[in-house]
Amino acid sequence: MNSPLKVAVLGCGSVGSQVVRLLGEQADDLAARVGAPVELVGVAVRRLDSPREVEVPAGLLTTDAAALVARDDVDVVIEVIGGIEPARSLILSALEHGASVVTANKALLAEDGATLFEAAEKAGRDLYYEAAVAGAIPILRPLRESLAGDKVTRVLGIVNGTTNFILDKMDTSGAGFGDALEEAQALGYAEADPTADVEGFDAAAKAAILASLAFHSRVTANDVHREGITEVSAGDVRSAREMDSVVKLLAIAELRTDDNGEEAVSVRVHPAMIPRSHPLASVREAYNAVFVESEAAGQLMFYGPGAGGSPTASAVLGDLVTVARNHRQGTRGVGESAYADRAVLPMGETRTRYHVAIDVDDKAGVLAAVALAFAEHGVSIQTVRQEGRGDDAQLVVVSHEATDAALAATVDHLRDMDIVREVTSVMRVEGTEE
Ligand SMILES: NC(=O)C1=CN([C@@H]2O[C@H](COP(=O)(O)OP(=O)(O)OC[C@H]3O[C@@H](n4cnc5c(N)ncnc54)[C@H](OP(=O)(O)O)[C@@H]3O)[C@@H](O)[C@H]2O)C=CC1
Numbered sequence: 001m002n003s004p005l006k007v008a009v010l011g012c013g014s015v016g017s018q019v020v021r022l023l024g025e026q027a028d029d030l031a032a033r034v035g036a037p038v039e040l041v042g043v044a045v046r047r048l049d050s051p052r053e054v055e056v057p058a059g060l061l062t063t064d065a066a067a068l069v070a071r072d073d074v075d076v077v078i079e080v081i082g083g084i085e086p087a088r089s090l091i092l093s094a095l096e097h098g099a100s101v102v103t104a105n106k107a108l109l110a111e112d113g114a115t116l117f118e119a120a121e122k123a124g125r126d127l128y129y130e131a132a133v134a135g136a137i138p139i140l141r142p143l144r145e146s147l148a149g150d151k152v153t154r155v156l157g158i159v160n161g162t163t164n165f166i167l168d169k170m171d172t173s174g175a176g177f178g179d180a181l182e183e184a185q186a187l188g189y190a191e192a193d194p195t196a197d198v199e200g201f202d203a204a205a206k207a208a209i210l211a212s213l214a215f216h217s218r219v220t221a222n223d224v225h226r227e228g229i230t231e232v233s234a235g236d237v238r239s240a241r242e243m244d245s246v247v248k249l250l251a252i253a254e255l256r257t258d259d260n261g262e263e264a265v266s267v268r269v270h271p272a273m274i275p276r277s278h279p280l281a282s283v284r285e286a287y288n289a290v291f292v293e294s295e296a297a298g299q300l301m302f303y304g305p306g307a308g309g310s311p312t313a314s315a316v317l318g319d320l321v322t323v324a325r326n327h328r329q330g331t332r333g334v335g336e337s338a339y340a341d342r343a344v345l346p347m348g349e350t351r352t353r354y355h356v357a358i359d360v361d362d363k364a365g366v367l368a369a370v371a372l373a374f375a376e377h378g379v380s381i382q383t384v385r386q387e388g389r390g391d392d393a394q395l396v397v398v399s400h401e402a403t404d405a406a407l408a409a410t411v412d413h414l415r416d417m418d419i420v421r422e423v424t425s426v427m428r429v430e431g432t433e434e
């Protein structure tokens with residue numbers, strides 16, 4: 001047998017604990033696949049006395065992550081701490097000291113991936129990160145490798161398990177936002193700071209990574225239009241149900257043409273109503289699904305567990321085996337594409353349909369006045385219905401496709417109208433226009 005491949009794990013929380021467990025339980029299989037035993041040589045944590053879901057072999061726990069990654073004998077470092085620092089410095093140090101790196105850290109990759117990729121290139125080492133997007137679902141490797149000969153035009157999906165879990169509970173069991181979030185946290189789906197999930201930062205980071213690989217462009221988290229689910233009310237979920245739809249937090253990345261006829265990229269994350277007949281509507285709990293549309297292949301769908309320690313550890317170990325094989329053979333895997341210089345389109349130019357709920361005075365001519373306001377901004381109405389009477393009168397409008405800028409102007413206009421008491425909900429609508 002070849003000499004052992006030495007692995008250090010940074011972080012032993014939801015994901016790290018499952019990585020450590022699987023490294024122990026699957027040691028024989030991993031050795032057979034890699035062609036050498038995989039030896040865990042250290043596990044860095046913040047506090048030695050934090051409760052753990054796994055028993056870490058004696059003597060391996062340390063709070064000195066910097067010393068662990070600087071060891072000359074470590075071949076692969078698995079970073080599952082999360083966040084920007086110290087994760088970035090630790091990864092850079094690991095590469096400088098000759099280790100390859102596997103990480104699940106989408107926040108860091110989407111903020112400063114370029115620095116990490118350049119460091120890996122300079123060091124001649126691998127940097128793999130399949131677990132950073134959509135948990136266990138193999139999606140980054142298909143984009144980077146399998147579809148490298150095709151032209152991807154659109155990526156659309158549910159890429160955050162926590163928010164999908166919350167929206168699903170609100171829809172199916174009428175659970176409140178707070179209770180559903182607590183359950184998602186207890187199940188290990190949420191980020192250390194769940195604001196990252198519910199405000200859409202996590203999905204935006206994943207959207208940036210997907211867009212970068214799909215369009216061979218450099219897209220960062222800052223380029224992504226982001227809206228989370230904190231503004232989604234029980235009323236919105238009910239409204240969606242009445243339209244035989246559900247509310248989902250979607251990540252959408254598109255290759256478009258700008259005003260100068262140049263290819264440009266549009267990337268956004270926001271809640272949207274989708275018809276129950278749409279395949280994404282049946283994505284329940286913390287599952288994720290990603291549609292990829294490309295010129296030659298057509299439409300592909302990737303589906304599976306999008307969060308949680310064990311599913312994510314599966315993706316981490318998949319990368320570990322690849323990196324370990326490369327290491328043994330003295331080669332590197334596929335690096336990042338040469339980047340095309342594509343502009344990122346502003347959200348105002350994005351075209352979608354909208355669902356708008358408006359509390360109005362219940363008097364003659366209201367409907368015509370509201371319809372006129374939409375028309376003045378070039379937003380054409382697909383359906384409109386009145387709900388309630390008297391003080392409860394509400395108009396529910398679904399528009400045809402319009403630009404975000406036109407819709408924003410329409411909503412401002414509505415808010416200025418005397419007959420409008422309140423615009424209670426504005427939500428995008430995705431899926432087939434009927
Ligand atoms: N949870 C999930 O479903 C998924 C998570 N990810 C990503 O995986 C990564 C880890 O997530 P998750 O396991 O949920 O996070 P947790 O918060 O559960 O675990 C973080 C771990 O990092 C350790 N840690 C924190 N700061 C330091 C530090 N300065 N030095 C050393 N160790 C430190 C903590 O130590 P201690 O235990 O002592 O507190 C803990 O063990 C993140 O990048 C996340 O985005 C990706 C896909 C899915």
Ligand SMILES: N[C@@H](CC=O)C(=O)O
Pocket residue numbers: 132133134135159160161162163189190191197202306307308
């Ligand atoms: N917090 C994330 C974890 C996986 O990436 C999520 O809920 O999807």
